[in-house]
Amino acid sequence: MDGTQFARSAPGDVAHAPSPPLVIIVDDDPLVRASLDSLFRSVGFVTRLHANAREALDMGTGDQLACVVTDVRMPEVGGFEFQSALNASGADLPVIFMTGHGDIPMSVRAMKAGAVDFLSKPFRDQDMLDAVNLAFERARADRAAHQGSADARARYDLLTPRERQVMDGVVRGLLNKQIAHELGIAEITVKLHRSSVMRKLGLRRVPDLVRLADQLSST
The missing domain is CATH 1.10.10.10 (Winged helix-like DNA-binding domain superfamily/Winged helix DNA-binding domain)
Structure with missing residues (x-):
């Protein structure tokens, strides 16, 4: 992941009207991506789907409130490495991990890395929605704190x-x-x-x- 940057929009590109919250879905399984896309859009969220982490890292979010939902086990770049690359690029997006092969050490590692939640497949739709809503609450709080520091x-x-x-x-x-x-x-x-x-x-x-x-x- 060396040299990979999470692209950001220039200040002049920010739209005046606030956009709906964005959920970035990263999973190599097209059925999982389609299912999550339908779930999040049903509650008014905007989605962006990626089959791999490298693809997701090449796109930014501008000023849009966003979070990431990613599988832990993926070809080439796994979920934990993806999160590290996001943090290194300064994106600082809240991350929700999901996996079909979860265990306690893996979940502990995820939470220590700052994940909002760690969900084992199959999970209830409501559990995923709760996790994403918590992620957006955290993102809003971080944004307010950052703005307060900038003003000071x-x-x-x-x-x-x-x-x-x-x-x-x-x-x-x-x-x-x-x-x-x-x-x-x-x-x-x-x-x-x-x-x-x-x-x-x-x-x-x-x-x-x-x-x-x-x-x-x-x-």
């Missing part, structure tokens, strides 16, 4: 170097006079910078500033 970074980038120094002192719990002594500036100047920091970041309380700093440090 954009606001932080508005701060001047001195304002960032003052912010760092506040986050460390220093008093204004301590920050002033550390930076070699007047205490009134620290107060002005501190006020500007809170205004630019859209915050009112120091605990909120600390949480935002933690959020920035984890990205």
